[in-house]
Amino acid sequence: MWKTVLRRVLVMIPQLLxxxxxxxVLAKMxxxxxxxxxxxxxxxxxxxxxxxxxxxxYDPVPVQYTRWLVNLFHGDLGQSYIQKVxxxxxIADRAVNTFWLSLLTTVLTYVLAVPMGIIAGRHQDxxxxxxxxxxxxxxxxxxxxxxxxxGIWLFGFVLGWFPITGSxxxxxxxxxxxxxxxxxxxxxxxxxxxLITTTSIVQYLRTGIVDNKVEDxxxxxxxxxxPENVVFDKHILRNSxxxxxxxxxxxxxxxxxxxxxxxxxxxxxxMGKLFLDSISERDYTTLTALILxxxxxxxxxxxxxxxxxxxxxxxxxxx
Amino acid sequence: xxxxxxxxLDIQHLHTGYRLQGKFYDAAxxxxxxxxxxxxxxxxxxxxxxxxxxxxxxxxxxxxKNTKVTGDILYNELNLVGLNESLFNKIRGDKIGMIxxxxxxxxxxxxxxxxxxxxxxxxxxxMKEAARHARVIxxxxxxxxxxxxxxxxxxxxxLSGGLxxxxxxxxxxxxxxxxxxxxxxxxxxxxxxxxxxxxLLEDIQKQSHSGIVLITHDLGVVAETADEVAVxxxxxxxxxxxxxxxxxxxxxxxxxxxxxxxxxxxxESEDLHVIQGTVPSLKYMPREGDRFAxxxxxxxxxxxxxxxxxHEVEPGHWVRCTCWKNFHFQADQxxxxx
Numbered sequence: 277m278w279k280t281v282l283r284r285v286l287v288m289i290p291q292l293l294x295x296x297x298x299x300x301v302l303a304k305m306x307x308x309x310x311x312x313x314x315x316x317x318x319x320x321x322x323x324x325x326x327x328x329x330x331x332x333x334y335d336p337v338p339v340q341y342t343r344w345l346v347n348l349f350h351g352d353l354g355q356s357y358i359q360k361v362x363x364x365x366x367i368a369d370r371a372v373n374t375f376w377l378s379l380l381t382t383v384l385t386y387v388l389a390v391p392m393g394i395i396a397g398r399h400q401d402x403x404x405x406x407x408x409x410x411x412x413x414x415x416x417x418x419x420x421x422x423x424x425x426x427g428i429w430l431f432g433f434v435l436g437w438f439p440i441t442g443s444x445x446x447x448x449x450x451x452x453x454x455x456x457x458x459x460x461x462x463x464x465x466x467x468x469x470x471l472i473t474t475t476s477i478v479q480y481l482r483t484g485i486v487d488n489k490v491e492d493x494x495x496x497x498x499x500x501x502x503p504e505n506v507v508f509d510k511h512i513l514r515n516s517x518x519x520x521x522x523x524x525x526x527x528x529x530x531x532x533x534x535x536x537x538x539x540x541x542x543x544x545x546x547m548g549k550l551f552l553d554s555i556s557e558r559d560y561t562t563l564t565a566l567i568l569x570x571x572x573x574x575x576x577x578x579x580x581x582x583x584x585x586x587x588x589x590x591x592x593x594x595x
Numbered sequence: 596x597x598x599x600x601x602x603x604l605d606i607q608h609l610h611t612g613y614r615l616q617g618k619f620y621d622a623a624x625x626x627x628x629x630x631x632x633x634x635x636x637x638x639x640x641x642x643x644x645x646x647x648x649x650x651x652x653x654x655x656x657x658x659x660k661n662t663k664v665t666g667d668i669l670y671n672e673l674n675l676v677g678l679n680e681s682l683f684n685k686i687r688g689d690k691i692g693m694i695x696x697x698x699x700x701x702x703x704x705x706x707x708x709x710x711x712x713x714x715x716x717x718x719x720x721x722m723k724e725a726a727r728h729a730r731v732i733x734x735x736x737x738x739x740x741x742x743x744x745x746x747x748x749x750x751x752x753x754l755s756g757g758l759x760x761x762x763x764x765x766x767x768x769x770x771x772x773x774x775x776x777x778x779x780x781x782x783x784x785x786x787x788x789x790x791x792x793x794x795l796l797e798d799i800q801k802q803s804h805s806g807i808v809l810i811t812h813d814l815g816v817v818a819e820t821a822d823e824v825a826v827x828x829x830x831x832x833x834x835x836x837x838x839x840x841x842x843x844x845x846x847x848x849x850x851x852x853x854x855x856x857x858x859x860x861x862x863e864s865e866d867l868h869v870i871q872g873t874v875p876s877l878k879y880m881p882r883e884g885d886r887f888a889x890x891x892x893x894x895x896x897x898x899x900x901x902x903x904x905x906h907e908v909e910p911g912h913w914v915r916c917t918c919w920k921n922f923h924f925q926a927d928q929x930x931x932x933x
Contacts, residue, residue, distance in 0.1 A: 492700035498656050499695075500715040500766065501688035504680065511703055518705075590750040591704060 280586045288575055295571045296348065300341050303564040353565040358557050363565045367547065371569075373443050374539070374546035377469075378531040380462050384470035385527070389477035390520070396478060397485025397516065398508065408478065416475045420534065424541040427468040438464035441543040465542045469534055473527070477520055484516030491515075521588055525581030529574045603774050603806040604630040604653065609666035609676075611645075611652045613877065619663050620877045622648040624830040626666075627905070630774065630806040635797075637809045637821035637838070639853070643874045645830040646810045650778045652676075653808070654693055655683045670774070689719040692767030696779040698759035702751035708762045709735075709747030715769040734765040738795060757788035761795070768799055775800070776808045781816060793820050814857055818842055826850045829874060829886040832905070836912040846908060846919040848894070849887045855924065868924075885916045893925050894918055 328334060332343060347353070353363040396408040415423065432440035438460070439445070445457040488494060489512055497511045498504075535548030543549070547566065554562040586592045609626040612619035623645045630636050638646045651657045652664050655675060668675040670690070675683070687693075695701040703711060712734060713727040722730060728747070735743035738761040751759055760780065767775055777796060781789040797820055800807050809821060817824055817838065824841040826834040826849060834847040845851050852870045872890045875881065881889070885899040903916035 492695060492697060493703040495656055496693075496695060496701045496711075496763070496766070497703070497714070499654055499687055499693035501684040501686070501718050502714060503684055503718075514705055515703070589705065591752050 280592070281583050284579060284582050288579060291575055292572065295575070296345060296568065297341070299564055299568045299571065300344055302567065303560065304337070304340075306560045306564075348568075353568075354561040356559055356562045358554075358559040358562075363562050366562060367550070367565060367569065370545055370547045370550045373544065374532075374535055374548060376458070377462050377466055377539075377544065377546060378528075378535065380459075380466040381469045381473065381531060382527060384466055385473045385477065388470060389474035390481065392474065393478040393481025393520075394485070394513065396482040397489075400482075400486050400489075405482070408482075412475050412478055415471050420472055420537045421541055423472060424465070424468050424538060427464065428541070431464055440464070443545050461544070465538050465544060469538045473530060473534065477523060480519045480523065481516055484519055485512055488512045488515045518585070518589055521584050522581050524584055525577040525579065528577030528580070532570050532573060601632045602629060603632055603670065604628070604808075605667070605669040606649075606653075607667040607669070609649070609652060609668060610664070611648050611657070612663040614661040614663070615878055620880070622830050622877055623652060626827075626830075626832055628825055628832065628835075630808055632773070632806055633800070633804050634822045635800060635807045635809055635820055636823045636825065637811060637817040638825050638827055639811060639814065639817055640827035641812060641874050643876070644827045646812075646827055647778055648830075650693070650776050650808065650810055653774075653776060654687060654691055655680075656687075684718070688715045688772075689770045690772050691774045691776065692770070692772035694760075694763055694767045694775065694777040694780045697783045698756060698763050699751060699783075701763050702759060704751055706750075707748050708751060708754065708759075709749075712762065712766045712769055715766055719770045730769070731765070734769055735761075737768075737799075738762075738765045739791075740765075756784050757791065760784060760788075760792055764792070764795065764799070768803070771803055771805075773805050774808070775805055776810070778810045779812070780809070781813070782811070789816070790819075796820065814853065826853070829880050831886065831915060832913075833887065833915045834913065835905075840912050844912075846912070846914045847887075847916070848891050848919060848922045851919075851922065851924075852891075885918060887916075888918070891918075891922070894922060898922075 332340060335343075351364055353367075355361065356363050356366055359366060392408050392411075396405040399405050418426075428440045431437050443458060443461050444454060445461070494507060494511050497507045502510075532548065535546055536552050537548070538544070539546045539549035540552055547569075550562065551566050551570075553559070554566065582592075606626060606628040609623055609628075610621050611623040612621045626645075626649060628636065628638075628649075638649060640646055653668055653675065655678060657664070664676050666676060670686070673686075675686070678686075702708060706714075709728070709731050712731045713724075716722055716727045716730055720727075731747060732743045735746055740746050740758060740761050746754070746758070746762075751762075754762065760783075764780075767777075775796075780796065781792050784792060793816060796807060796809075799805070809816070811817060821838045824836060824838050825832045826841070826847065828849045834841070834845065834850045841850065842854065845854055849870075852868075856868045856870060858867055870890055871892070875886070875889075880886065884901065885903045888894070888896070888899050898918045898921050900916050900918075903918075905913050905915045906917070907913050
């Protein structure tokens, strides 16, 4: 199994190089340069050209790419055009927020989706299943931002149970109070977000159970005299959980994509909101850094999926 | 001579109907069969004739919502029809073992094959884990698997088709059942492996004195292994006799047509014979008169009984309908072999 993992990690290296190249090309194609907005507009153009020469902006593209790559390895992604701080520190603050929000969302997603999928699959076409299906259609059909705004209106405004903006209360002081406040701010967005992400997991699990129920090996288990509840847990369910487990890695991508909307709606200072803000403010250095980061995280997510699969499905372990 | 306890299964007036668009249609229609100890009973017929329906009725594995089973399936005076599930689970795997057609699909892809065999023992014996392991190794030896200790830890996809079917057989015989139901056990296997698996089944039967219900469409398999043969057509048993009689002195037109359609390897010039038409589907199956009549249209209707009954034409040889008396093949009933 470790061989599979090692081989899979090695495959990632060229993928990362291609990704970095694409991101670099994108960055080069964008209008503007480091001096845009950073320099006195009355300065002599010749002076600007001299500065650009010093910064190596007239060097051949491969040289620039190599230099960018070396800086990247040193953790230097340049300065934000707008905020005038290093991009890395800008992202680092936001990444922590997004990380905790995503983690809570993931936990809630699985806590909600797995029982719902099991109930729907087990009671196929009965009222339990139909209820879950209707719920799924609703959460799937309503666009995320409408759903979130409805949630904010109901839980934040009408009922007033949860705060509706930010990541921490300004009045919180002391470690535990801050942690509590952060958690309190995350509950509503994470809950609403997870209700959206459950849909596909519930459907995959339900379909898996419905399909596996009629598989030959299930009939074999029954022909051995295995009691029905054990047949379900040990044979049907375990096989139906495979696609769900495979999902776990790729949820990273879903979470990053979804975080843009949820963080904007809740004004939650995370990477998703930063990404959208960077686009509207044309903060190209931040944007390129985020695209690179999202790309890396997607690759890591796929790697995780493959590793999880190779652990739980013996058929993938070969060679 | 025959002791009462030698009768393992006594199937009387078995009707198994499947629900299609709200109505039940009998896929097994008034089936009467017996299985004795030390006997291999072959049930033969084309696809869709109700062979596998009988197997699933015996072992009680069908969709209970959409299947209706009536009649009696007596096993040691216990009626298996309508038996409650928890009692049935004590019999399945312990007293009745089942072997399926497709050995890859029949095994759980995520479980080691040894553990799948041990699972049977877990539910029917008091054996501890080590004892179960030892018994599985013993079974793997019995079914002729090389390196049983290594095999125990393998997953189904790592084994060849023949080895997988040996695992399935080991699973079926783990608790030394009195009855083994083999539903097309060799259909999915290579010809060379088929013979090995059939030999294995015969060996097991001789050692354990069990009775085997062998469901197949392959007359070669029947000739090689069976003692008694029941020929089925459209949900009904049309002829029943010992294997010698069936092959040497068949009477029912369907049996004769089946045997006639077997290619003769010694005569290469001869064309292949076919039976006209196809088995009617469950929904459109004729419910009155001789169901096979439509496929032998040159036989006048007066030769068929109105309500075909099963007649014992000689001791132990049962034939449905009287149309066999004047039956003859048509001269032009041939297609050229390609």
